[in-house]
C-alpha cells in the first residue's frame with residue numbers, strides 16, 4: 305500500500321532528475337488548456353456537494369420545526385430559552401467541530417471525515433425524530449452541529465484538492481448554492497409536513513436520507529491526490545489524477561506536472577516545519593500538529609499583510625452573521641405566525657426561495673462586478689429592508705403571548721413586512737451571504753488553512769450569538785428595536801468594508817498578497833473600474 309519505499313516521496317529540485325522537473329522545458333503540462341471540468345470531477349463535486357445540502361437542510365428545517373412542535377417535547381410548549389438553545393446549539397457544536405476536523409482530515413484523510421460526518425448526520429436526524437424531550441432535541445441538534453461543522457470545513461477542501469485549478473474558484477459559490485438550496489428544500493418539506501400530526505418528526509428525520517445515500521456513494525470515491533502523496537501512496541495519487549484529467553498524451557503530461565507540484569508543495573511545507581525525513585506517522589503526530597499550528601498562528605498575526613488579510617476575513621464573516629440574516633433563517637416561521645400569517649411555513653418559503661435565487665445571481669455576477677463593489681451596493685439594500693421592517697413592526701399589534709398566537713388585527717403591515725424582509729434577503733444573498741466565503745484568496749498558501757479556519761470560527765461564533773440573542777432581543781427591545789439594531793450593524797459593515805476591503809476580483813493569488821503588503825490596498829484595488837476588462 306505504501307509505495308514511498310519504492311520511490312522517494314519528496315524531492316528537492318536538485319534531487320528531481322532534470323527530465324522530470326515540472327518547471328523545466330521538458331514537461332509542459334499546462335492546466336490552462338483545460339476548457340471544462342470532466343464528468344468524473346462533476347460526479348465528485350455532486351457527491352461531496354450533498355454535504356452542503358445537508359448543512360442547509362439542517363440549519364433551515366428548524367424554522368418550521370419550532371412552529372410545529374407544539375407541546376410534543378417535554379409535554380409543554382417551548383419557552384424562549386428552549387427555542388434559543390435548540391437553535392444555537394447546532395452552530396455552537398459546528399464551531400467546536402470545525403478546528404478539530406482540520407486535524408482529523410490530515411490524520412484520517414478527507415474522505416473518511418466526510419463519511420464520519422454522514423454517520424453523525426444520520427444519527428442526529430434519527431435522534432431528533434425519536435426524542436420526546438427538549439434536552440433530547442438539544443442533544444440531537446448538537447450531533448447535527450458536529451456534522452455540519454465537519455462538513456463545512458472538509459468538503460470544500462476535498463473538492464478543491466481534487467479539482468483542476470482553472471475551475472477551483474467557481475466551486476466556492478457552488479457550495480453556497482448547495483447550502484441555500486438545502487435551506488429551500490427544508491422550508492418546502494417544513495411547509496408540506498407542518499399540518500400533519502407529528503409532522504415535525506418527519507421534517508427533522510428526513511435529513512438522514514441524503515446523508516445515508518451520500519455515505520454509500522462516496523464510499524466508492526477516491527481520496528485526494530494531495531493527501532495520498534502525503535501519506536506515501538504516490539501511485540494511488542497518480543491513478544486518481546488519471547481519472548480526474550482523463551486520457552491522452554496532453555493529459556498525461558498535466559497529471560505528471562500536477563503530481564510534481566503537489567510533491568514540491570508538500571516538500572516545502574515539511575521543510576519549513578522541520579518534518580523532512582520524518583516517517584508518515586510522525587508527521588501527523590499531535591505534537592508536530594500543535595507546533596505547526598502555533599507557528600502558523602505566529603506568522604498570521606506578526607506579518608502585516610497576513611494580519612490585514614485575517615482582519616478582513618474575520619470582519620466579513622462576523623458581519624455576515626451579525627447582520628441578523630440567520631435569525632430569519634431560524635425564526636421566520638415564528639415571526640410570520642406572530643404577525644398573523646395563516647400559513648407561516650408557506651410564507652417563510654419566500655425567504656428561502658429569495659435567498660437561493662439571489663445566490664444564483666451572485667454566482668453569475670460576482671467575478672464580473674467584483675466583491676467589494678457588490679458589497680458596497682448590496683449592504684445598503686439590506687439596511688433599507690431592515691429599516692422598513694423595523695418601521696412596519698411599529699404599526700403591528702403583537703399578541704402578548706409571544707409565538708403561540710398571532711397578531712390581533714389584520715392590516716396591510718404584515719405583507720409590507722414580508723416585502724421588506726424579501727428585499728433584505730435579496731441584498732444579503734447578493735453580497736454578504738457569499739463574498740465572505742471567498743476568504744481563502746486573501747491568504748498566502750503558508751497561512752491559508754489557519755487563516756480560513758479562524759475566519760470560519762468567527763462565522764460560527766457570531767452565528768451562535770445571533771441564534772441565542774434574537775428571541776430575547778425581540779422581547780426586550782421589541783421587533784422594531786431588534787431590526788433597527790441589525791440595520792445599524794449593516795451601516796457599520798458598509799463603513800468598514802469601504803475603509804479596509806480592497807477589490808480582489810480578477811487578481812491572481814500572489815497579487816492579493818501584494819495588495820495587502822503595506823496597507824489595506826483600497827486605493828490600489830480595482831474599485832470603480834470594471835474587473836477583468838469586462
Ligand SMILES: O[C@H]1[C@H](O)[C@@H](O)[C@H](O)[C@@H](O)[C@H]1O
Pocket residue numbers: 363480483484487624630633659736737738741767
Ligand atoms: O453563506 C451562507 C448562506 O448565506 C446561508 O443562507 C446562511 O444561512 C449561512 O449562514 C451562510 O454562511
